[in-house]
Amino acid sequence: MRSIIASLLLGAAMPIPAFADTQKFPAPLPEETLPSVQQLPDKWPKSWVLIHDLNFASILDGKLALVDTHSVDRPLKGLVRAAQFANELIAPDRGEIYTAETFYSRLTRGARTDAITIWDMKTLQPKGEIILPDGKRQLSVTYPNVFQFTNGGKWALVANFTPAQSVTVVDLEGRKVLSEIDLPGCTQIYPSGQRGFSSLCADGSVFSVTLDDRGQAASSGSVAGVQDIDRQPLFGTPAMVGRTAWFVSYHGMVQGIDLSGPVARPLPAAFSVGKADGGTPQWRPGGWQVIASDAKGLLYVLMSANGKEGSHKDGGTEVWVVDPVRKARLSRIALKGQGLAIAVTREDAPQLIVARADGVVDVHDAATGAFVRTLGATVAANPIVITVP
Amino acid sequence: MRSIIASLLLGAAMPIPAFADTQKFPAPLPEETLPSVQQLPDKWPKSWVLIHDLNFASILDGKLALVDTHSVDRPLKGLVRAAQFANELIAPDRGEIYTAETFYSRLTRGARTDAITIWDMKTLQPKGEIILPDGKRQLSVTYPNVFQFTNGGKWALVANFTPAQSVTVVDLEGRKVLSEIDLPGCTQIYPSGQRGFSSLCADGSVFSVTLDDRGQAASSGSVAGVQDIDRQPLFGTPAMVGRTAWFVSYHGMVQGIDLSGPVARPLPAAFSVGKADGGTPQWRPGGWQVIASDAKGLLYVLMSANGKEGSHKDGGTEVWVVDPVRKARLSRIALKGQGLAIAVTREDAPQLIVARADGVVDVHDAATGAFVRTLGATVAANPIVITVP
Amino acid sequence: MAGFDTFTERMARGVARGTSRRSLLAWLGAGMTGTAMLPALPVARAATHPDAARPEMKSGTPQDPGNPASCDYWRYCAIDGFLCSCCGGTVNSCPPGTEMSPITWIGTCTNPADGRAYIISYNDCCGVSSCGQCLCNRNEGDRPQVRPQSNNDYNWCLGTESSIYNCSVAAIVGTALDQPQ
């Protein structure tokens, strides 16, 4: 290769600086092998997370950033396409990432194609896709619960919004669409039972469907009065502890819903994340992904001291740790900036990951709340959802 | 409409502030008509320019910003898609903008389509497209001279680079591709003669082709020694004065090439834009679109005081005005920041438009050099080429 | 989906009951705070170009005070996106080259000049990529996606030729009839 290159020698050769020490380094640096593409480990370490970059400035070009939260100098391990209000799922057992995306034949116009793309976790290369019919996939600022697994991870559920609401049932193993379930008045997908899902509805109820082996609706059930959308609305994204979804309201009330059975079962006795002084006017949950769980079942809630009507997406400067069994707040964690999304890793020493409004990602010790490191604003333009595989 | 809306009354009604004056305004503000899309004038004012936003952070989502350089509060009049290292042309007589673009069926992967999109100057809506065969369109940081008119504007020429070099001849009126001309060793397109083009070649020559009425090569000619690419390379983008292309070198030598005939004719006696004190080490042209002309035939050259090998794209802080007939510098214009691209409008009182490295667009009086106004960083993330229609 | 019709119909009826006019109006009285305090807007701050200081844009009438290029403008109390006023459109019209969504979300904002609560329609403009200017997110009256017409997180480019989002307008479509005093 060298001789070929030498004949193309067109760059700027610099005079040798006075301080250069050819004696000290008698041999030149070796030639490097090309082409070369970085390899990922067979199994992602437990410190790695996926951070969704909505990329406001070009929403059609959203991305997932694979982030090593232990690394201050090389936190970004690679990017996965997440086009046009995409959503993502990870199946570590199959070594696959799934993105639900929307494309146009001419970038912004022309024929629309909705598809689930299947990516290899080790190479981040696409392995296949499943076309979603009729261009009706729900497009919104990234909510995890519009694309979810069911049936033990063998199927995926995709929310549709035209604004008519429905759910498309997809067989991931068979790589085909099975069915579409109408869902008038109900929103988002919370997998429930062995093969089914629940949704929250505009009348404040929770509605559950079970699916047969062809993906058709087999039975359903509804429980009224799960939330008061006017006075005590629940953030749509819960934290999962086992099969219990823990939702938090705009005012800091925590409501559990047991999703283990065929019909979602609201747990009795919602409780508050607690009060605190110094609010202007009061402390409330605030941000985008405001509640997270750890492996022990504790909940972490992102809190803003500027809580008021309309503050619920403004981000928070503290994380409050709550035990949903004891219904008590255990501690308050002060952040280094205004957090928008939080998650807790499943490491032996779990970390609290905070994606901030200014694009910075910070890492705290989840057990003590101590600030451990910052990754800087180095992985995403608009980090908005953190997925712990 | 009102009664329907009222039944959906879901927003937050605010208590009336103490200072509100219902007496002063006995009638509420009227209902506004929807849907509504802003209209453009039948003919763009001469103060309007197109600014190409390469959009580094999502190159596949490049844009053209239509900018009213007279307006400090509403400079951005609209955006036109310019996908993936696109190029643009404007035909005011036909009321059309042309973008040469590249698309993938899955945003970043899948089937590649290259096409010229035809946009209406009044509505900024697409009117049609011409598919370019074989996915070979040259992709590079925006150079105007890889997409040019010929044959009186009835045809367009598209540079290809695979890295084999060729030019695709397109009939814009007939909306079809006519031919492909091989162009080994030669780069960019400078329309020459009535129906043909010239290119600059790797041996320092200029090569010219005339086309027959089917777009096939009819004749050609070559002139050697137009530039010394090693020691005195010419920026690839010239300023046009009539059919003369004025090129400037990395070191500030100005070379004219007469493109009026079938074979490009280099003009004798290149001359310097001049010297100046205060260079570290010396004043040189610097930026991306570094040379512009006005209607009187004067040239404007963007100059950097930090000129040295490798500085040629770093931008400049002055514009030097040069008369290519007298081969003399007339004046120096101090800029408010580091300019990357310059252009001069064809208004009665022409304006010098400066797109800066920090995204700000400034406006100077071209005749006096006086700073007139800034448009702020309000039209493009990475303004890199300015087109005066 | 034949066997599913019965309970989806039942479901739809239930939802219709739940979102009755009465419950909505009741909610309107529920202790909202004023617009005097500026929203924190972290997302907007993060994404807006640091040099994007703009000269003031005027609405042109004293009864409609403020700067339609500023996130603080009174009509934007529940907006989420790029302000069309900065994108080639106006406060109530889309930029050339885009198409206005016929379906939208609704907010109620108080005009500080006349003290009236106006119903604001936040229509999205569609078919051109993100405008990229004047990103603004305010959420007074915004509710979770479970109540779509009060949620600004949906991409409301629905019923348009393209679902690609460009910017959002804030048009007056009425006054709130039963506004609290």
Next chain:
Amino acid sequence: MAGFDTFTERMARGVARGTSRRSLLAWLGAGMTGTAMLPALPVARAATHPDAARPEMKSGTPQDPGNPASCDYWRYCAIDGFLCSCCGGTVNSCPPGTEMSPITWIGTCTNPADGRAYIISYNDCCGVSSCGQCLCNRNEGDRPQVRPQSNNDYNWCLGTESSIYNCSVAAIVGTALDQPQ
């Protein structure tokens, strides 16, 4: 294009003559300045996130000094794009999910540790959208597009499955044989 063959062949021969080894080596001696001064990098500054301060990344060997996440690193004397070191790759390998371009542009950069001029291959990584991190543009030895192999403005994602640009590496592929003393 039959009738055109003759003069394109002639043309190609002429070009081959013009870019002979002799002329290239002669050019190498033509008064280049040193690397000590930092490039101004306006484009890079404009596009990089303001909060993107990064901890130092080390190459790991004293003979290869500097920070591969910094635009000042010696190998980057003629690079244009996002540094793969910041994108999941390294100074000479592409991030996972991308494909390295087999065709590329070439620069010659002087290693400040051993004083040698190295030939650097700036391969692009392709198939994933703009990395968006560590945008860097330096142009020592960069020549206009008329000399493609010395021009960093081309998208060198050629001969790859996708032409979408992600980031650029700077790999050592040899030393300059006839370097000036």
